[in-house]
Amino acid sequence: MPQTLAQKFKDKQTISRLKNKDKEVFIKVYDDFAGDIYRFVYFKVGHVEEAKDLTSMIFLKTWNHIQNNSLTSSSTLRALLYKIARTSIVDYYRETGNKLEVSLDDEDHPIDLPDDNTDLEGDMDRASDLASIKSKLPLLKEEYREIIVLKFVNDLDIDEISEVTGKTKGNVRVLLHRSLAALKDLLEEDQKSK
Amino acid sequence: MTDRDLIKKLGNLKEIKPDSSWLKANRDSLYTQISNSGATETSVWSAFVINFKSVLKTASAPAISFAALMLILLGTSAYGHLLLARTKPNQSLYIAREISEKAKLTTILNTVEREQMASKFAANNAQDITNVLADPSFKNEQEIAKLSDKFNQEIKTVQNTVAKVQQPAVQKIDTPTTTNSDEVFSASNEKDNVGLSIAGIETQEGTTTISTTTKLVEEAQSLFNEKKYKEAGEVLNKLK
Numbered sequence: 001m002p003q004t005l006a007q008k009f010k011d012k013q014t015i016s017r018l019k020n021k022d023k024e025v026f027i028k029v030y031d032d033f034a035g036d037i038y039r040f041v042y043f044k045v046g047h048v049e050e051a052k053d054l055t056s057m058i059f060l061k062t063w064n065h066i067q068n069n070s071l072t073s074s075s076t077l078r079a080l081l082y083k084i085a086r087t088s089i090v091d092y093y094r095e096t097g098n099k100l101e102v103s104l105d106d107e108d109h110p111i112d113l114p115d116d117n118t119d120l121e122g123d124m125d126r127a128s129d130l131a132s133i134k135s136k137l138p139l140l141k142e143e144y145r146e147i148i149v150l151k152f153v154n155d156l157d158i159d160e161i162s163e164v165t166g167k168t169k170g171n172v173r174v175l176l177h178r179s180l181a182a183l184k185d186l187l188e189e190d191q192k193s194k
Numbered sequence: 195m196t197d198r199d200l201i202k203k204l205g206n207l208k209e210i211k212p213d214s215s216w217l218k219a220n221r222d223s224l225y226t227q228i229s230n231s232g233a234t235e236t237s238v239w240s241a242f243v244i245n246f247k248s249v250l251k252t253a254s255a256p257a258i259s260f261a262a263l264m265l266i267l268l269g270t271s272a273y274g275h276l277l278l279a280r281t282k283p284n285q286s287l288y289i290a291r292e293i294s295e296k297a298k299l300t301t302i303l304n305t306v307e308r309e310q311m312a313s314k315f316a317a318n319n320a321q322d323i324t325n326v327l328a329d330p331s332f333k334n335e336q337e338i339a340k341l342s343d344k345f346n347q348e349i350k351t352v353q354n355t356v357a358k359v360q361q362p363a364v365q366k367i368d369t370p371t372t373t374n375s376d377e378v379f380s381a382s383n384e385k386d387n388v389g390l391s392i393a394g395i396e397t398q399e400g401t402t403t404i405s406t407t408t409k410l411v412e413e414a415q416s417l418f419n420e421k422k423y424k425e426a427g428e429v430l431n432k433l434k
């Protein structure tokens with residue numbers, strides 16, 4: 001959904017205050033985006049501890065960008081955070097020499113669903129869907145997985161995805177269509193085999 | 195499975211969140227680190243300046259700029275003549291006043307109201323010319339000749355407007371009526387109270403009649419031709 005006028009104003013205001021090195025605003029940005037950035041990183045690297053380390057590093061890098069007065073390259077703050085997240089992940093693996101191998105089957109950190117819902121059957125369905133999608137996402141191409149997470153999990157709009165990935169809006173739309181089709185095929189194959 | 199179902203299922207992945215204890219610990223750690231690297235708190239004045247600039251930056255978006263431009267254009271065409279009303283015929287900004295008056299006239303849809311407004315503008319302009327020429331220090335012959343021509347044009351505009359409005363007013367007079375003798379006949383039922391009033395016969399409130407308007411205009415022109423500019427201006431003032 002395109003940004004409303006109020007959102008645009010809030011974004012400009014936040015960026016200006018960050019340029020002014022306002023730590024309270026920075027912490028507010030952390031509160032607003034830490035969960036989303038963590039999730040994005042988690043789907044990229046597939047390990048909880050690495051995702052946590054990288055999330056922390058991304059926010060610190062963002063602060064350093066602000067310190068260096070280089071917070072002008074993005075139209076929205078959210079897009080900037082995701083761009084920094086992407087490059088940080090690449091840099092992290094280049095520096096550590098590790099190969100990026102994604103597996104979301106992290107048995108040490110199972111996903112906990114909120115238990116404030118009395119609909120046990122619904123909860124079980126959701127847990128089953130979640131497990132099924134989680135197992136299939138790593139099988140997708142990296143760019144498919146990334147675009148699915150950005151659009152359908154973290155709710156970025158086409159403009160922002162285009163800015164984050166450096167692809168045209170048309171390409172983003174095509175990729176979204178293809179990635180959904182690919183994931184659907186994987187899920188349907190899985191259902192048939194059961 | 196439809197795309198919609200799949201998208202709904204993907205939405206469930208939002209449940210994946212870092213644990214809250216790590217989030218809080220990391221938050222505190224980040225706060226300490228940035229505090230040590232020159233982070234501050236924004237003062238009230240800085241916050242005000244930032245908010246003001248943010249409003250400007252938000253407004254610089256193309257659609258908003260276009261809307262603002264349209265608003266300015268419409269506002270100028272509707273009210274620009276008021277801003278420039280004090281401009282005199284011998285001043286360079288006078289051309290802007292003429293343009294804004296024409297723009298204002300184009301915004302009036304009612305024909306009679308438009309004629310009245312055109313007449314009012316013409317009478318005002320003619321009076322301003324007399325005021326300029328009445329100034330003894332104004333001796334530029336070329337300018338005087340130019341303004342005299344302009345005066346005649348403005349007077350002609352007033353006369354033409356009177357002639358245009360006179361016809362329907364006279365027709366109304368010819369129509370017998372059964373109403374009481376106090377009834378008022380007017381050139382326009384939607385007569386603008388700030389505009390030049392051109393009624394067919396005398397009105398209750400004593401507004402200027404067509405015949406007296408014609409007389410006043412003729413008197414003003416005759417005084418102008420005799421170079422009695424001040425007196426001509428006073429006569430034109432009666433038209434208001």
